[in-house]
Amino acid sequence: MDYYGSIEAGGTKFVCAVADETLTIIKRISLPTMSPEETLKQVFDFFDEYELKAMGVGSFGPIDVNRKSNTYGYITSTPKHGWRNVDLLGRLKERYDIPIAWTTDVNAAAYGEMHLGAGKETQSCIYLTVGTGIGGGAVVNGAVLEVFSHPEMGHITVQRYPNDKLESTCPYHDNCLEGLAAGPALEKRTGTKGQSLPSNHEVWEIEAFYLAQALLNYTLVLSPEKIILGGGVMKQQQLFPLIRESLKVQVGGYVSLPPLEEYIVGCDLGDDSGTIGCLLLAKKKEG
Amino acid sequence: MDYYGSIEAGGTKFVCAVADETLTIIKRISLPTMSPEETLKQVFDFFDEYELKAMGVGSFGPIDVNRKSNTYGYITSTPKHGWRNVDLLGRLKERYDIPIAWTTDVNAAAYGEMHLGAGKETQSCIYLTVGTGIGGGAVVNGAVLEVFSHPEMGHITVQRYPNDKLESTCPYHDNCLEGLAAGPALEKRTGTKGQSLPSNHEVWEIEAFYLAQALLNYTLVLSPEKIILGGGVMKQQQLFPLIRESLKVQVGGYVSLPPLEEYIVGCDLGDDSGTIGCLLLAKKKEG
Numbered sequence: 001m002d003y004y005g006s007i008e009a010g011g012t013k014f015v016c017a018v019a020d021e022t023l024t025i026i027k028r029i030s031l032p033t034m035s036p037e038e039t040l041k042q043v044f045d046f047f048d049e050y051e052l053k054a055m056g057v058g059s060f061g062p063i064d065v066n067r068k069s070n071t072y073g074y075i076t077s078t079p080k081h082g083w084r085n086v087d088l089l090g091r092l093k094e095r096y097d098i099p100i101a102w103t104t105d106v107n108a109a110a111y112g113e114m115h116l117g118a119g120k121e122t123q124s125c126i127y128l129t130v131g132t133g134i135g136g137g138a139v140v141n142g143a144v145l146e147v148f149s150h151p152e153m154g155h156i157t158v159q160r161y162p163n164d165k166l167e168s169t170c171p172y173h174d175n176c177l178e179g180l181a182a183g184p185a186l187e188k189r190t191g192t193k194g195q196s197l198p199s200n201h202e203v204w205e206i207e208a209f210y211l212a213q214a215l216l217n218y219t220l221v222l223s224p225e226k227i228i229l230g231g232g233v234m235k236q237q238q239l240f241p242l243i244r245e246s247l248k249v250q251v252g253g254y255v256s257l258p259p260l261e262e263y264i265v266g267c268d269l270g271d272d273s274g275t276i277g278c279l280l281l282a283k284k285k286e287g
Numbered sequence: 288m289d290y291y292g293s294i295e296a297g298g299t300k301f302v303c304a305v306a307d308e309t310l311t312i313i314k315r316i317s318l319p320t321m322s323p324e325e326t327l328k329q330v331f332d333f334f335d336e337y338e339l340k341a342m343g344v345g346s347f348g349p350i351d352v353n354r355k356s357n358t359y360g361y362i363t364s365t366p367k368h369g370w371r372n373v374d375l376l377g378r379l380k381e382r383y384d385i386p387i388a389w390t391t392d393v394n395a396a397a398y399g400e401m402h403l404g405a406g407k408e409t410q411s412c413i414y415l416t417v418g419t420g421i422g423g424g425a426v427v428n429g430a431v432l433e434v435f436s437h438p439e440m441g442h443i444t445v446q447r448y449p450n451d452k453l454e455s456t457c458p459y460h461d462n463c464l465e466g467l468a469a470g471p472a473l474e475k476r477t478g479t480k481g482q483s484l485p486s487n488h489e490v491w492e493i494e495a496f497y498l499a500q501a502l503l504n505y506t507l508v509l510s511p512e513k514i515i516l517g518g519g520v521m522k523q524q525q526l527f528p529l530i531r532e533s534l535k536v537q538v539g540g541y542v543s544l545p546p547l548e549e550y551i552v553g554c555d556l557g558d559d560s561g562t563i564g565c566l567l568l569a570k571k572k573e574g
Binding site: 062076077123124136138140141143145146147148149150151152153155156157158159160172173175213216217218220221222223224225250252253254255256257258 | 363430432434438440443444447462503510537539540
């Protein structure tokens, strides 16, 4: 039996999984993210039991995905204690002499959703997760998008909602999407966590305005076939029609878009987008 | 001898060229854009003399580049009188039974600059023209970027320069890049055409702020290896250092970029970017 490994390396947890060649997940474990040493020890314990053919890693970032770089495979300027400038890919390669695919967590999720989820009939899609932070990944003509670096779509600048004076929660930017629309911004606006707010709260309109503005700008730059939204904030189903409505207003009739119900959609793979994406990337890397 | 044809189809002029197999341009003509009938007659007169192996067309837009669409090859919702919903590619194919590559004028220029110009050592770059309008094209991993549609980078929303109250010159958007930073906006701000303004005029700082903001957002979405700037406004060489400086401030240290002198550059092919791009696309289409 051929086995494939997947690591979704997150800032709060590492999700490791092993699947057979049909990509059926056989075993999965979720580990709280400790120091690199402690975490990697548990990761190795998990995978050592299997003879893996290949592995796929989708990591929190920023990470170095530039093959020409000396630090390819590193987690780079993360604020996460102990993880800055850690050669995660190198450590894994040291342990396992197999092909290992390496990309961002959101690129992996975009890849998973495009091939087996909400983007199945497309060749190019964007995946955006809206939660504690906002991150985007993209697949263009079937391949994850990473060139000089990887997308950092959560930090694009946005124009303010009329009279919105919220102080951005992003330490880097006064007017970026993440700073005005991620979970912490929602909470700062209302004094309440997003999941505790009523679905008809006026804040959802502000939230939809910012997300729609970002989706419009992604569309004008990348022109994907579909945009798939995931993450904790997007569990608020009422956001989808609000985002579509706001997007329609903001696009101003300038570009033609696919029908918005098909263009702006949720995940099909739920919490498995990233794991499935890593497994697919592992299989591709081997092949 | 094998010949290749190139058409840069613009709203004000059509530039047609014929090159030999080394892509040396043998003959070139510039035609004012009249009605489709009149213009195409002259285009046919020009090319009929040659036995072309293939042709490349870079057209003003919006155009339909979606192969799954019934109107693939059309110029679509242009305000240009007489050209709306014209099947330009179809008309050319009717006349010439050869492979014809079809993309936007700016995608063609991006392709030309990437292969033989300022982006020669890259695989992924953005080309932005700043003139009467603002348009962007992109090459990603060696291929022009067009999926559901083509980029419309000129119309991304931008956050206002402090206290900038200029009424946008874009009929579609109150706060898009083109409406606040293309040639007509420059003229509206100052009462003078850009080329007549002194190079130390304060307006260049505002211009650089908007362009840098756009380049930052393109970078966060696409992460290209290089951004190449062309068009009439970019003949103002003083803009390059101002844009780099403003970009450095706006990025806020969040993402790592190539050295900015190498990242933000002018065209190497001058006015030939588009023609060279079309010829390269023609040759590729044939091959």
